[in-house]
Amino acid sequence: MIEIGNLRVTLARAGVYWWDGGAFFGVVPKTLWNPLLPADEQNRVPAALNCYVVESGGQRILIETGCGERHDVKSRERMKLPEGSGRVPVDPGSIDIVVNSHLHWDHCGGNTVDGSKMVGGPDEVLPAFPKARYFAQRGEWEHAQLRLSRDGVSYRDVNYASLIAAGKMTLLDGDASVAPDVEMVVTPGHNRDMCVVLARSKGETFCFWSDLIPTAAHVHPTWVAAFDLYPLTTIENKARLLEQAVRDGWWCGFAHDPNVAFARIGKDNKGRFTIDEQAS
Numbered sequence: 256m257i258e259i260g261n262l263r264v265t266l267a268r269a270g271v272y273w274w275d276g277g278a279f280f281g282v283v284p285k286t287l288w289n290p291l292l293p294a295d296e297q298n299r300v301p302a303a304l305n306c307y308v309v310e311s312g313g314q315r316i317l318i319e320t321g322c323g324e325r326h327d328v329k330s331r332e333r334m335k336l337p338e339g340s341g342r343v344p345v346d347p348g349s350i351d352i353v354v355n356s357h358l359h360w361d362h363c364g365g366n367t368v369d370g371s372k373m374v375g376g377p378d379e380v381l382p383a384f385p386k387a388r389y390f391a392q393r394g395e396w397e398h399a400q401l402r403l404s405r406d407g408v409s410y411r412d413v414n415y416a417s418l419i420a421a422g423k424m425t426l427l428d429g430d431a432s433v434a435p436d437v438e439m440v441v442t443p444g445h446n447r448d449m450c451v452v453l454a455r456s457k458g459e460t461f462c463f464w465s466d467l468i469p470t471a472a473h474v475h476p477t478w479v480a481a482f483d484l485y486p487l488t489t490i491e492n493k494a495r496l497l498e499q500a501v502r503d504g505w506w507c508g509f510a511h512d513p514n515v516a517f518a519r520i521g522k523d524n525k526g527r528f529t530i531d532e533q534a535s
Contacts, residue, residue: 257461257506257517259454259456259457259506260436260456260457260458260459261311261312261436262456264308264310264508264517265307265308266305266306266307266508266516266535267306267308267343268304268305268306268344269304269305269321269343269344269365270304270322270337271301271302271336271513272301272302272361273295273299273300273302273335273336274300274302274334275298275299276289276292276294276298276300277481278480279292279300279469279470279480279482280472280480282479282481283478285298288478291471292513299335301513302469302513304322305508305509305511305512305516306320306343307319307461307508308345309436309454311434311437311454314351314434315345315350316350316352316354316433316434316454317345317350317384317387318354318356318452318463319343319354319356319463320343320353320362320363320364320366320384321343321361321364321365322336322341322361322364323341323342323360323365323366323368324339324364324365325364325369325413342383350386351387351388352387352389352437353366353384354433354452356449356450356451356452356466356510357391357445357446358391358399358415359410359466360409360411360414362465362510364411364414366383366389366415366418367380367383367414368380368381382417382418387423388423388424389415389418390425390431391424391426391427392428392441392448392449393426393427393428393448394428394441395446396426398446398447398448399415405484406446406484429441437452437454438453438454440452440453442465442496443488443492444467444479444484444485444486444490445484445485447485449465449466449467451463451467451496452465459504460504460505460506462500462506462508463508464507464508464509464510465510466483466511467489467496468497468507469511469512470511470512471509471512471515473509474520474528474529474530475527475528476490476493476494476497497520501521504519507520515533516534517534518533518534519532
């Protein structure tokens with residue numbers, strides 16, 4: 256937990272899954288990334304499902320909702336995701352706002368639950384956070400509807416369609432404040448409409464990088480995941496925002512780092528970005 260001015264930010268990890276290391280690090284040689292995030296015998300690396308709760312002005316704002324629980328046995332085995340994990344460890348009724356940086360399954364899979372797990376019939380899909388307002392980008396939702404061969408598998412309507420239909424999810428058209436101290440900023444690279452989330456108070460900033468910088472190992476601007484649709488844009492935006500993070504002393508949170516909850520970014524004597532300070 257860290258405090259940013261009048262805000263409190265807490266890590267709420269929904270679990271850890273394992274995914275191919277080559278996919279996470281793209282063209283970066285394994286000899287460089289493996290010492291930082293060691294792979295298992297199947298070349299999978301641990302990828303945390305890091306969600307964050309920002310307490311601001313009496314509101315509790317949840318950034319991301321993990322991958323949820325809708326995974327069959329085969330999928331869980333492939334990801335080494337234990338049964339029962341995937342949901343955010345918070346009181347669902349305590350959350351006022353849910354922010355989805357984008358709509359990939361591992362970032363918004365916990366948005367909804369099946370009716371059989373709560374009140375309602377087994378075919379009903381319900382908000383996992385019953386009193387919350389949900390926010391995502393309209394452009395991201397529109398892209399999800401295309402089900403393109405490149406990334407269509409990343410989108411699952413069950414995670415957001417019922418929320419939109421019920422008026423529980425607001426689709427934004429670009430940068431927007433979802434609370435007085437919390438802003439979603441569209442930052443292309445991973446895909447066209449992904450957002451980083453900035454929480455600011457009294458001159459201090461917490462930045463949730465989402466998949467722009469998924470782990471602390473990815474602070475090198477050119478270390479880009481193979482998932483990214485626009486890798487050159489990722490590099491440009493990483494370099495720009497990392498410079499600002501160093502200059503302004505931001506606390507940062509990474510979507511998938513299994514070891515680092517919060518970190519400040521620095522530079523070494525060769526001008527390379529580094530992890531300077533950590534908090535748990």
